[in-house]
Amino acid sequence: MHGDATRLSDLGVTGPFALVLDFGCLHTLPPDERAAYVRSVSAVASQGATFLLYGFARPPMFAPMHAGLTPAEVSGLFGGSGWDVVRAEAVDRDAIRVGRARVDRSFELWRYQLVRRTA
Numbered sequence: 001m002h003g004d005a006t007r008l009s010d011l012g013v014t015g016p017f018a019l020v021l022d023f024g025c026l027h028t029l030p031p032d033e034r035a036a037y038v039r040s041v042s043a044v045a046s047q048g049a050t051f052l053l054y055g056f057a058r059p060p061m062f063a064p065m066h067a068g069l070t071p072a073e074v075s076g077l078f079g080g081s082g083w084d085v086v087r088a089e090a091v092d093r094d095a096i097r098v099g100r101a102r103v104d105r106s107f108e109l110w111r112y113q114l115v116r117r118t119a
Contacts, residue, residue: 005029006036008044015044020051027055027069034077042081042116051083051114057090074112087113 004011005025020041029037045051055069071088078085091109 006033006040008040013044016046016049017044018046018049020045020049022052023054024056026053034073038077038081042083045116047116047118049116051078051112051116053112053114054091055110055112057108057110069110071110071112074114078114082117083114084117085112085114087111 006029008014022041026034026037041051053074055074057068057070071085074088075085089111091111
């Protein structure tokens with residue numbers, strides 16, 4: 001359920017955590033839930049925390065969900081919430097396999113490294 005990632009502290013996830021990992025959540029959230037997600041993650045992350053984020057810019061051709069997240073969106077969403085994007089790069093498609101097959105050429109996965117600013 002997407003709503004869970006937008007209310008971590010309500011679910012007993014309180015932190016503070018020095019490392020946060022998202023591999024495939026934010027990019028599937030509807031745009032109107034993304035700001036709540038950022039607030040939720042920020043609330044459980046310590047000052048100076050590292051956040052590793054993986055998300056589709058474009059999902060695989062036959063993905064069952066609408067997904068998408070651009071570097072500009074990541075900067076916009078997190079920049080105003082005390083995070084700095086220190087790395088944003090596309091993952092090499094040839095290094096990713098689903099089962100024994102390589103992903104289709106429409107697939108575009110990005111990885112981001114963000115650091116929470118200290119007060």
